[in-house]
Amino acid sequence: MKRSCSQSLRFPWAVFIGILLGVLSGCSDSRVEQIEVQVPAGITVPGDMVYIPAGEFIMGHAEAPKTELGQKVFLKAFLIDRYEVARGDYRTQNPGYAVFPGKENYPVTLATFFEAEQYCRAVAKRLPTEAEWEKAARGTDGRKWPWRVYREHPNMGFSGFIPEAVDKHKSWISPYGLYGMGHNVWEWTADDYDFNGMPGAEQGKFKVLRGGLYQTHLVIKFSATWDRNYLEPTARYNFVGFRCARNTG
Numbered sequence: 166m167k168r169s170c171s172q173s174l175r176f177p178w179a180v181f182i183g184i185l186l187g188v189l190s191g192c193s194d195s196r197v198e199q200i201e202v203q204v205p206a207g208i209t210v211p212g213d214m215v216y217i218p219a220g221e222f223i224m225g226h227a228e229a230p231k232t233e234l235g236q237k238v239f240l241k242a243f244l245i246d247r248y249e250v251a252r253g254d255y256r257t258q259n260p261g262y263a264v265f266p267g268k269e270n271y272p273v274t275l276a277t278f279f280e281a282e283q284y285c286r287a288v289a290k291r292l293p294t295e296a297e298w299e300k301a302a303r304g305t306d307g308r309k310w311p312w313r314v315y316r317e318h319p320n321m322g323f324s325g326f327i328p329e330a331v332d333k334h335k336s337w338i339s340p341y342g343l344y345g346m347g348h349n350v351w352e353w354t355a356d357d358y359d360f361n362g363m364p365g366a367e368q369g370k371f372k373v374l375r376g377g378l379y380q381t382h383l384v385i386k387f388s389a390t391w392d393r394n395y396l397e398p399t400a401r402y403n404f405v406g407f408r409c410a411r412n413t414g
Contacts, residue, residue, distance in 0.1 A: 197337075199341070200341055214411065215245055216244055217243050217245060217301055223235055223306075224300075225391045231360035241413075245343065245410040245411075248408065249350060250284065250331075251269060251271065251273065252272070253270065258284050258288070270331055270332065271331065274402065274405060276405070284409070289411070290409035290411045291411065292355040292409065295375065295393070297354075298375045299391065301339060302346040304340035310387065310389065311339035326380060326404045331349070345408075346376045347388050347389070349378070350377055350406035353374060354372070354375055357371065371396060372397075374396060375388075
């Protein structure tokens, strides 16, 4: 039977539109809008650090009872590492730390709070406070994710923690330009873990961790900018690392 031209050239337009939208989405600008920062005269910012200016930011979330509940907190200016401390850098101060070839730029893990603190001091820095970490991650607009727009983790469905290079995922940086906040290792901070109503026997027992992943078997979730985790300072795990900070004065 002879078919008409319109029948023989019939095209699945829904498929075409889906492909077109995918292409346009892939070509869209995925960069995170950065906060413009003016560094005051007399302050030198090392190339591996970021200057965070003095001022208020929104800390915690009203529906997260063990946080600062979305209150405004004022911080003095400070410097903080752009990247999590890498294994190759950590080994310069700890020659016995084992690093597999090709993993030098992956975040250091298996370091206790005390070892992290010791490293930061050795390079004339310190661990960031919990508030400093959160401001560097979320900026001043109270965002939930450092990169603002929610997305599913690309490793969803894999079992086990898979760390990534400290300078990977430029499209996931914070509004101040920091990498690895909320999607790589959990990071030690200087503060004790506490909250309103915390039992007295537990106070001073744990240190705050920020910015890692939540994993349960095959489910992987990013942590929000206000999420808090905690461990005893002597703990060492393959999903815990750190970055350093420094005063501006």
